Each structure stands twice: as C-alpha cells, then as structure tokens.
Amino acid sequence: MVQALNSAMDVMMARDDSVVVFGEDVGYFGGVFRCTEGLQRKYGPDRAFDTPIAEAGILATAVGMGVYGLRPVVEIQFADYIYPATDQLISTAARLRYRSAGEFTAPITVRTPCGGGIFGGQTHSQSPEAIFTHVCGLKTVIPSNPYDAKGLLISAIEDDDPVIFLEPKRLYNGPFNGHHDQAVTPWTEHPAGEVPEGHYTIPLSKASLVRPGEDVTVLTYGTMVHVALAAVAEGGVDAEVIDLRTLVPVDIDTIVTSVTKTGRCVIVHEATRTSGFGAELSALVQENCFYSLEAPIVRVTGWDTPYPHALEWDYFPGPRRVAEGLRKAMEG
Amino acid sequence: MVQALNSAMDVMMARDDSVVVFGEDVGYFGGVFRCTEGLQRKYGPDRAFDTPIAEAGILATAVGMGVYGLRPVVEIQFADYIYPATDQLISTAARLRYRSAGEFTAPITVRTPCGGGIFGGQTHSQSPEAIFTHVCGLKTVIPSNPYDAKGLLISAIEDDDPVIFLEPKRLYNGPFNGHHDQAVTPWTEHPAGEVPEGHYTIPLSKASLVRPGEDVTVLTYGTMVHVALAAVAEGGVDAEVIDLRTLVPVDIDTIVTSVTKTGRCVIVHEATRTSGFGAELSALVQENCFYSLEAPIVRVTGWDTPYPHALEWDYFPGPRRVAEGLRKAMEG
Amino acid sequence: MKNSVSLQLHVPEPAARPGQAPDFNWVKVPAAGSVTRPDISVEPGAIREHAYTLIRVLDDSGDAVGPWNPKLDLQTLQRGLRAMMLTRAYDNRMFRAQRQGKTSFYMPCTGEEAIGVAQAMALDHRDMTFPTYRQQGLLIARGWPLVDMMNQVFSNSRDRLKGRQMPIMYSSKAAGFFSIAGNLATHFPQAVGWAMASAIRHDDRIAAGWIGEGATAEGDFHHALTFASVYRAPVILNIVNNQYAISSFQGIAGGERTTFAARGLGYGLPSLRVDGNDFLAVHAVTTWAADRARSNLGSTVIELLSYRAAAHSTSDDPSKYRPADEASHWPLGDPIARLKQHLMALEVWSDEQHSRLAVEVDNEVRDAQREAESYGTMGTDEHHSPATMFDDVYKEMPWHLRRQRQELGF
Amino acid sequence: MKNSVSLQLHVPEPAARPGQAPDFNWVKVPAAGSVTRPDISVEPGAIREHAYTLIRVLDDSGDAVGPWNPKLDLQTLQRGLRAMMLTRAYDNRMFRAQRQGKTSFYMPCTGEEAIGVAQAMALDHRDMTFPTYRQQGLLIARGWPLVDMMNQVFSNSRDRLKGRQMPIMYSSKAAGFFSIAGNLATHFPQAVGWAMASAIRHDDRIAAGWIGEGATAEGDFHHALTFASVYRAPVILNIVNNQYAISSFQGIAGGERTTFAARGLGYGLPSLRVDGNDFLAVHAVTTWAADRARSNLGSTVIELLSYRAAAHSTSDDPSKYRPADEASHWPLGDPIARLKQHLMALEVWSDEQHSRLAVEVDNEVRDAQREAESYGTMGTDEHHSPATMFDDVYKEMPWHLRRQRQELGF
C-alpha cells in the first residue's frame, strides 16, 4: 500500500504543479513509513520538503497555500499527533469556504497513518476518525487496500474540499486479517494489491461491496474490512460486507439497500466505541431501516480505553470478537 | 446561572485551598460572562488570575498543577476556542491516570460556555461536546439550570478525573425555551433558579427526569431541555423528558427504563447532527431497548453547517422542530 | 544545595486600575529620528537593538526627522490622512449603529488607524493581507467600498458572506483581504503559508499578517515565526501592541519583561519596534520589511506600539478594568492628530481644511450607510434565504445536507 | 513600489548527506572558560550574548577552567562518571534486547549522557522533572532501580505501568520523574504549571523540563516559555539540541539562523547555551538556573548542545540521512571520554580504573536484566491480565467499561 500511496502522489505531482507534499521527515528521508520516498529527488525540495515538528504549523501553512492556489498534500506522522492541528482543521480548513462564501478555500489533503497492530501503544495506534466526521466541511476517507488507496488518494487530492485521509498503518505491508499469530501475507498475493501505474480515481463517497451476502450486513472500513472478511469466512455466516471507504459524506444508499435486504447489521471499527463513527452508522441505519431490522444493530469496536501496548491483541477487535458480533446479530 | 456558578467556585475555594481558578479575563475583570467576578478580590491573585491567550497553555499548566496536587478550575472563554487545547485535553489530561497507572492525575475542571442564541456566529456558538464524549478518560457535564449548575460544578471540582463542564451561555440569564421572539424570563421565576448558599452536590452520571410521561422519551441536555419542555407543552404529547446532565459516563439506567416504558425516543441537541452525541444515544437506545421500540428514534439537532450569524434562528432546533420530531416519533 | 526561600507566584499587575491616575511612565519614548535605518540586507543579528527601541519619524512639533523619514509626497500624506479619518468616521457610525440595534456587534480600531492605513499604502495592492478584526483601515485604504463593508456588518441581503459571519468579519479576495478569523492567531501562520506558496511559484507577491499582542501567546504565533524563519518566507509579521486584550493588559501577554518585537529575535528574524501612531514611521518600516521580503531576504517582525483608545468591542466596558481617562495620557498621542500636525507644520494644511475633510468623510460614511441600510439591517428581515445556509459547507452539497435543507422546508 | 525579483522558497539543507564527508565547520566552539558567569540576580537583558556563545569548562586537555567551573569534589565527579557509564551500558543492553525480540522498541541517549546525569545531580532530589524519552540518565543518576526500568521496557508482570505504555515511557512519582509523553512537547508547559503550583503553595521545590530541539517547534514550547515568563515560574527549561529530529537536521527546526537558546530571549528569560557534552559545564549552568528559580527570580532557558550519536530509536536507520561516520567528527566529543580525561588530568583516575568500572557497570546492568527477564519479556506471556486494561481510565470504573470488561470475558 505504501507504493500505491507513493504512486498517487507521484502521479498528481507530475500532472499538476500546484500539488506540493510536506510534513515531518517526508522530504529527503521519504517519510517514516516511506510513503513519500523519492518525491523530493524527483520534484525538488520546494515541492516535497521536511517541516518543523509542528502539526498546527503544517496545517496552517497548508491552508495558506490552499488560499494562494496550491493543492497541498501533508503528512501527519501518526494520527495520534493530529490533535495539535485540531484548531487549524476545524476552525479554519473546514470552515473557510463557508465563512468566505466560497471565495477562499483550502483544497488540502491530510494523510495520516492510523490504527494499531504494530505495538505502538497509546500514542501510535489511535483511530480518531469520529472526531473528523463530526466536523462539517471535512471529508474523511480510509482505504482498505492498495488499489483503493491510490484511487482514493488521487480523488482526495483533486477534491476541492479538505480531506482527512487515514491510512491504516497495519495494512501498509499486507492485508492483515487480525490473526496476529499467523504469518504476514504480502499485498502481492491479494487481488487489490495490483495497482495500475498511471492516473485513475475511485470516487469519494462510494462504498465498496466487498462480499455480497444475504443474512447480515457488516459495515466497516480500513483494517477491519479484512478482519470482518476473515470472521465471516470462519464463522460461516452469509454476511454482506461493505467497505465504506469514505465516512463523510457516507454512501447512504449502499448501506440502506443492504440492511433493508438483510435485516441485520454489525458495525465494526477499531476506534473506541463511545461516540465512535459506529454510533453515527447505527443511528443512520435505525433511522433509515427501522422497519427492516430484525435484531439490534451490533457494534464491535475497540474498547473505551487507551490502546494498551502489551495488551494490544486483547484490545484489537479481532476475528473472534467480530464473529461473536455476527452471532449476536443473527440470534437477535 | 452565572451567580450559581460563581457560588460553586467560591464555596470550593473557601473549603479547599488547592482549588485555583484561572483563564482569559477571569482575574481582575471576573470573566467576560462575569462567572468569576469577585474571586480574585476574595482569594488573591495567586488563586484567581488572568492568563495569556493560549488555551493550550491554560490546559497544560492546569495539568501540571494537577500533578503537583492542586485542583485547577479553568475557563475557556468560549467552547469554540477549546480546539487549540485539544492535544493537552486528549493526549494528556484524559490519559494521564492510565499511562502512569494512577500515579499522576489531572483532577481539573474545564468550564466553557457553549451553544448559540446570542448572535455569536460560527465562532461563539458551537457545541463541541461530542468530541469530548469520544475521549475515554474525560467526563462531560452540561447543566440546564442554576441549581444543577452549582451542584454539578462542585461535583466536577471534587471529582478526581478531568471534567469538561459546558455551560449553555443562552441559559446564563434565564431558562430560554427557544422562543427567541418572546420576552426573556429571568431565572428568578424558575424553581431551579433558587440556589442554596453553601456546599451541596448533584452527583455526576445521574440524569434528571424533568417531566414524567408515558408516550415518548425525550433525551436531551443543556438549553434544549427547556426547548423540549416547551415543545412538549405546546404539542400536547405526554412525553417523558430526561435531562442527561452528564453525557459521559451517561446514566444508562434512566434512559433504558424510560424508553422501555414509552417505546419511543426523540433525541434533541443543538450540536451538528453527524457524529453528534445524539448518535451515541441513538446507538445505546437501540442496543438496549430494541425490542421495546415502536418507531424509529428521531434526532432533532443543529444542522451540519457552521452556526450562521444572521440565520441563527433557522439553525437553532427550536420548539417547532422538536414538536415535529415528537410527531414523527409518535407516528412512527 | 537549596536555599529555603518560600516560592511566590508573580502575577503581573498594570500600572493603574480604575480609580487610579493613569500611569505611562514605564513607556520609554526615544526621540524621533534617533534610531538608525540599516540596509535591507543587514544581518539580523546586527540590529537586535531595533527590537528594544522605538522607531519614530514625527517629532513633538510635527516635523519628520531622521533616517526613517519615508519622504512621502504631499498627495500620499493627504490620502493617508483621509483614509485614517474615513476609518474613524466609519467606526463611529458603525458603533452607533450597534447601539441602535442595526447590527449585533461592532469593533472599532480607534487610535490605531495609522496601522491599517499606512501599511496598506506601503504594500503593493497585489500583496495579500491576513488581518485581524482591527485592520479595517487596510480595506478602507485600499479603496474597498464602505457599502460592501456595511452590508457585511448589517448581515443584509447584499452581504457577500450571506449573513454567515459575525459583523466585521470582512472577507474580500478582490481586495487581497483574507477572511477574518474568529479564532485568534489562526490566520498568522496561514499568511506564512501563503507567502511560501508565492515563493514556490516564483511569484513576486508578498504577504502580510497582523496579530494583537494578546494573541501572540497562541501557539499559532510561534508556528508562524518558526515557518517564516525556516523557509525565509516573503511575509511581514506585524504585532499590534495596543496595550490590551479585552480586559487584560499587555503584561499578561508577556510584555512585562521584554518587548513583543523581541519575540522575533528568537527565530533569527529582524525585528523592528515602531511608534504605531506615527503614520510616517509605520509607512517606513513597512516599506523596509516589504523590500526585504521581495528581495528574497525573508520575513520581518514588526511591533507596532499603540493604544486601544475605545472599547474592545460593543460588548465591552473598559471602565471596569482601566482608568477612564487613560487614553488621553497615552504618550504617543493620536495618529490622526499627529499627521494633521505634520501637514500643518509643512504649511500645507489648515484647521479649516481639516474640519472640512472631517465633514466630507462623515458625509461619505453617512451616504454609504443610507445605501447599505436600504438593503436591510440586522433588525429587518432582509437577509439571505435560510436555504443558503446549506451552501458552501462543501463545494457540492452532499446528500445529508440536501436532506437537512428539505427538513427545514426548502 | 516593488522590484521584480522572482521569489524562491528556501529549504534548509544540512552540511553533509550520506556519501559526503561530515562537516561541522559551522559549529563555533569558543574556548573553555571564556564566557563570564554573572550573578543570578543579573538583569536578563544584560546577558543576551550568553544565548549565542557556548559555556564550556573542560578544555582540550581535560582541565576545568574559567568562572563556570563548579569545583565539584572528587566523589561527585566519580558518581557522575559512573552514572553516565551505567546509562550507556543500560542503553547498549536494552538496544540489544530489542534486537533479540525481548521488547518491541528502544531509544538510547548515547552521546547525551552528561545531560540527564549532571542535571539530576545539580538538582535537589525533591525537585520535579518533566523529561523527554532521552533523559533516562536522570532516573539512573537519581538511583532508581534498573530492574524497575527494565520491567517497563519488557512490559512484564512487574511493570508498574501494567504494560500500557510503549517501552521507555518511564514514570515514577517517587523519583520525581514525570510520566513520559508520546506527544512531543506536551509535558514542557506542564512543567511550568507544576512550578506555578509550587509557587502558589509557597513550597521550595522547583521543576525542570526537557525538550528536543526538534520539538521546540510545537506550540507547547511557546506556551511553556510564555507562562514561565509571565508568572516567573520556578522552572528550568532545557532544550537538548542533539542536531537531529529523527531524520531532519536542526536547520529544519529553525536552527539555521540563530541558536535555540535565543528563543528564550524573546520572552525576557535569561538564556544560556552550554556545551552539553561537558559534564562540568552542564552541572554549573543547571546549578545557576536552579539557584535563580529558588530565589524567586524565575525561569532560565538552557540550550544543551550535543549530538545524537546513535539511531533515533530501534526503528531508525540514520545512515539513510546522514554520513555514517558523522558522530566521530562531532567537535564537542563524547561526554564520558571527556569526564574521564578530566579525572585523568586530575591524576585521580586511570585507564585501568576506567576499564574496571566499565565492566562493573555492565555487570550491574546484566544482573538487573537477568532479574527483569525473570518477570517476563515482550515475547513471553508474563504480563498483566487483560482485565487490568480497563482500570485507571477513570478513578472508578464506569458502567460501560465494566460491561466491556465482561464482553472480553472478565
């Protein structure tokens, strides 16, 4: 997935010289996860550069560049470190088009690795997407595979609104299904690991139906798409698994069509449960599919605790817990 | 309500010399909403003082003082200005007890005026409570009247966990029911406007049943308690109105008991809808009361736009919209 | 290893509180003309003292003296005087309009007019400005129509911001005037980002940002100076020290132990402290900083020393926290009176001309107000349709906002 | 009004990249003993130059010279040497432990040992420290048990932090060592808050905070200095300039145009720049700053100039971004070697004694590791029960966490 993301930025920098890439360690070094490797060499230090360690400064200068007419793509080294930039994100990036009635805009993309599974402890494992989904004016995107990652990142960069682009870091090197004790599979063995070279897009706000099924709908995104698929396969439930890809604006039609059909719904995310994006999904499903629902909607999520370093696999909502959730939804 | 809040701080500063109060304009001047009036005169400038305009600095020094053993009560001048302090709130205040396994704690109270209704535009009207409710380790409290405000604020100050204490600014001077075109009623005419002088507490995490009813449950808090009561009175529905008072940890028993009885639920808040705290409430209700629900849960909320200055009454979820929500819930 | 002194918290206190006599003895005012004017290519380290002194051009008798005299022609001086007077007349009428219920809120810049006006004039009109709510003088000096500004203040049917923003939160791309931020300081590092973009595109336009001394305490101030220093961004970073941040005096912002200009030294940026009520001095230092920026020499920090002569806003009552007559004791005087004095010293201006101009600008404001009011004021119902509330959240309206608009009945 | 130069973005570049010869010509190293030592009551404005020079005590032959010589007794010097060597031995063994899969992560402070160790020794043991992840030397110099530190690194059954924190995120109230923050800089203004609290309570304990030069760019650095200046908080604010922030050199943090000590001048704080690899100089400036704080004179900023001789962490490969042999060219040498040279110059130390001590401290670390491993390592399953995961989120466990614990099966 690292190469796919790199390729998306490469393609966009080549096509559009208003695209600039910056962040901590992203210039000469190419990023701590190597996603911007080679871009400075290819496009020069004034299009791909290192920044001071100041997430708010990164976002603020990106907004200013957006106002000028550039299209900045910035990296926040870990999603856990995006909080210092909250004010710039909420109070300015998200609100600029509205407050200037369209005269000033911030067409920025904020890439940031999220999620656990690499023993990062509480400050390298968070999934803060719910916060962004509450902020009108922001779009929030999370890919689950290299093919989508590239197509969605290109769409995000081309989008004229600010996009938070969360990259599940545990997926950087393979389609992790939650079985942490099994050997790591690389993306090369996965169909979505094949990524075309040039420009292509996956539209924002379109979910992907990754497994059709009849009995229960699973709404999920990011790493948990693979975990859900594993749980479904192992549990023998005929679940319809939907990878939301974009959380806001969410693809409501795909959700409603599926739940109306199956009558049951399991929501799976890695973030903490209370006021997580699963809450919004649950509310939407019950508002739109109330009369089709045959059982309570089930949320399978990270616990409402910080991500504990040594106990990370007890925290992570792995296939066993998702399977339990499926069972619960089937039993009602 | 201003006097009630002032009295809570006064009582606590007198009882416990580890209580200190600070924030922008809170010292000599007594706060732009006058909530800290007189405290500096009474307790001296090292117990009630002005700070530089740096919300993150305010929170950070409060955390440091908490670590020392003080019990800081800080004011963020408007909830809209709390975002610069997000990192201090989320990454440290909320996580300190956990990350130090209980050795270091931040027993701080963050008071901040929230909500609209005073033509404050998008940067003096926000209700960001949902964000805090997603952060494990924080408690979030919103009073709806002077009596509760004092009792809850004393509880918050005495609580050993960090508490975000949101004060609906439209309630500072009276029980506003959403009829902005009618004369303002002062608190003196409201039963909960009477506030005992000394020390008393309202426990956190206990909702208040402000109007018993049989047909539908209204879950709400802050200003919207009064709006909901007005809508219920005007709409002639026998609704049970619950003032949650504490959002996290929420009083689940009161919620479940009521919805199990009424079979219908309307959630009302002023904050934007998507991923608002109403989403969590909706999810909790359907998880816990699925088989009692006779109609979809309805959310009546602020729109998913910034709070628009001149159109504030079109934005505000007033009694007409709440009444519509009640009708919808009754019709199913 | 340690002594046994018991520690004390120091909480800064202003020299005078209500009921006390105003005291500005602590303001050191060097003679006009006494500060050197280095070449723009000077090493910042060589002019550190410029952050601790005060660049002044107009002396007590109204003569322009010393190396910073910008030697402006008469027409420019008169344009400046007119723009400052127009700004003051505008402030006065809008403040009254709030008292009359025509707008919910207003913020004047009384006493600080030289800053917006002289700086607008020293910049190129193509340069981008990132002001605070107290630089209406910039817009006025750039000739932006008062009616358009008032439409915003009145949130009326011609308000280009569609009634979305609080009064005085102007925004004009055409005037190179960035949308005013409610959240203090956020725009300051954005100005740096804009300037970086201009450099990335090998443009020749520079940026300028303004911030109040109170808001310098925000992290975004630090981000602005850090990024400006690291990338040598072509941006002028102005700190308006008007002594107050709502009720708190500049000591609470960190002004007790050093100047605000000194902040810039920590980043290796040249930092100038200037008499902000001296039109000529403000013009001169701004020109110097602009020349540096345009010559790829990077950013300059300017502290403009002034005094907030009026209330913070229509919601404020300064008599609660400072001596009522403090303004009249401010040692740097009033910017309009001082430029008038200069023109009179040059014998090109008279009291009569001045009075005539005062009437003229007031009439101009009155006429503009009449027109703006014809498009509606806060009290009237002439504003944009509630349906517009859902526009511009995103470029295209997503399904959930369309549904919400329907819920509202549109 | 404007020239037509086309603007350019300046992006700082280090003197040498991989494949090039290390270049430290830009590091100016004044002679040891050449910087004056003012009285602690000095006006900060009178010693601004101290932010641009380098306070050094040990000269090239290992003699202690000049006014900053702290004249420590032999026992103190030997304790310091031992603590630095113990720290290095500890780092070496823990780094290896990570390579052996016994822990997920490790961060050494190789080359920076004088900082944590000398500063711990110059402070009172009751003073509170707010360190970064690179001041393990503080804990070690305060005599905190290595086994306890290792238990945390191994997340084993005796880890007082219950496996919740990444390795090296030590926390010890008893040792006056604040819980290490993952989010850079957050603890720096917290140190100021702690110091303010100590002043509010008329206590006599002071605080000290540490921050890397890279992290000074965070807003929290600015908040720390602002609040420390405004309230004259009894806190020492240490900036460890080890030249790197992961892959980016100190120019990216803003070090190209001035020193990091100079940052403090902008707030009116006395700011000292010290040779961070000179045990005696570090001890001396820390003592000076601590005396100021204890005398209600407020905060001091100290830049400790050093070099990160090892990788940023076990996840890092510095050969990707800097010349492989750069460390050996660092002009300020190695802190252990320099203190050893000093002791030898004093003729109280020999190569044999040194070698013996090296073996001794390594054995101490080895024994501690053996014990810690007996309580489990990352690879083994000896850690706290998953049920403990739900403790300490709040003081009392709320209903939803009790339910979630049940869901997990406890």
Ligand SMILES: Cc1ncc(C[n+]2csc(CCOP(=O)(O)OP(=O)(O)O)c2C)c(N)n1
């Ligand atoms: C982030 C943030 N915090 C607080 C406020 C509230 N506030 C508005 S103006 C102001 C004072 C600003 O003082 P200063 O920067 O000196 O500017 P001045 O008003 O003097 O021009 C404050 C505290 C705000 N708008 N934004």
Ligand SMILES: Cc1ncc(C[n+]2csc(CCOP(=O)(O)OP(=O)(O)O)c2C)c(N)n1
């Ligand atoms: C807020 C935040 N942003 C980014 C990071 C990732 N990060 C960890 S260490 C580091 C470099 C810090 O460099 P410096 O402050 O110089 O300290 P050093 O590692 O050199 O001791 C970075 C960027 C972080 N931990 N927190």
Ligand SMILES: [Mg+2]
């Ligand atoms: Mg001010």
Ligand SMILES: [Mg+2]
């Ligand atoms: Mg460093």
